Amino acid sequence: MPQTFAFDIYGTLIDTAGVTRSLATMVGDQATLFSSRWRDKQLEYSFRRGLMRDYVDFSVCTRQALEFTSAQLNLPISDTAAQALLDEYRRLPAFVDVPTALQQLKSAGHRLYAFSNGLPDDLEALLETAGIRHAFVDIVSVHEIRTFKPDPAVYRHFLTRSGATADGCCLVSSNPFDLLGGKAIGMRTAWIRRSDANHFDPWDRRPDLTFASLSELQQAFSE
Template sequence: MVTLAFDVYGTLINTQGIQYTLAEMLHDEQQAAAISRRWREKQLEYSFRRGLMEQYQPFSVCTRQALSFALSEANVALSDDQCDQLLMAYRHLPAFPDAVSLLQQLSSMGVDAFGFTNGEAAIASELLANAGLIEDLKGIVSVDLLRTFKPAPRVYQHFLETADSSADNTWLISGNPFDILGARHAGWRTAWVNRTDAPFDPWGEAPDVTVPSLTDLAGKLGL
């Protein structure tokens, strides 16, 4: 039986769900959507930078600093309490609807499905529990113990050791192309969830499977 590693932020969990909390604060849905996107971009950028610099800070720190940047760039001033409210709301982001149905299906089939995340394990567990996904996952594997981030090669080896799996028997399912490329470099099989019909990075490599949603993934993987 294969082992499935599901990226959490952006694959199982809709990070853009935070824009609704922002919109309530700003009374401007368009601005809230733009800040939400920029927040996510800087969150990932900060994790990449820290990984390359070997100056680790937890993903929650990258998230807080990215929020500060996104608000400053947009010339939006929020109180400390409002920022804390946003960061707490980030632990209550919604699951993608297709994630709920797929994980339930995989659980009923006895497939080993894990959450695999740049976030700290405790925060990711809380997030997935709040989203109603935790019960259908065998476990959560976080990069926090290694003090670096995806797509560092040793992160993927850490998953294999934790899940007691092998590269040729493990699939990464992710909506993030950088994660797909990292897993392919580590010898894994990969499935890219391309919800926005975006082009893949032109690195001369492609995911083994590309799907527009998680709905038909089980069939695509031959499960």
């Protein structure tokens, strides 16, 4: 039966490690560590902002996390280089399995939405550059209500915007914190576990489904 899917973007459909190649020209063999720390701090800042009710948009969290990571690792990056990295966040690549899986889900009659912490304009640019914008009915951004995942208000806002019910919607994410947020309001959840090194939080809630790739999810919903 056709249903609504809410797809997280960063880390689920779009490979945030795509900046590592650019970082390698700036910080050498520290690029992988730098990229990972930057991503972790970016999310930490969004969590803090959400709890404090002190909203700034996700691009600010991203920029401030970059500044912090550069200072913490003692790896100076020029203002010009920093801006180049921030610009690259608008043109990161999709994971290789994503375009075909999304197209097949859409062709099967499912309603696909992009659902993200990112700014609407940034997400439009990102998905267009990755060649997958056409797969989505719409983009739902947390910016519309000025808070961040996993605030329950974000997931309720998605249901309002999409017209879906919690039990008729599947939240797809590689981020456990995101899935726990959706689960808290009764959404169905599918974890994309892209690496065996990824582990789910040992809470009393688990994802309804777990897949190693988007291709596996697509196959499961095409049977």
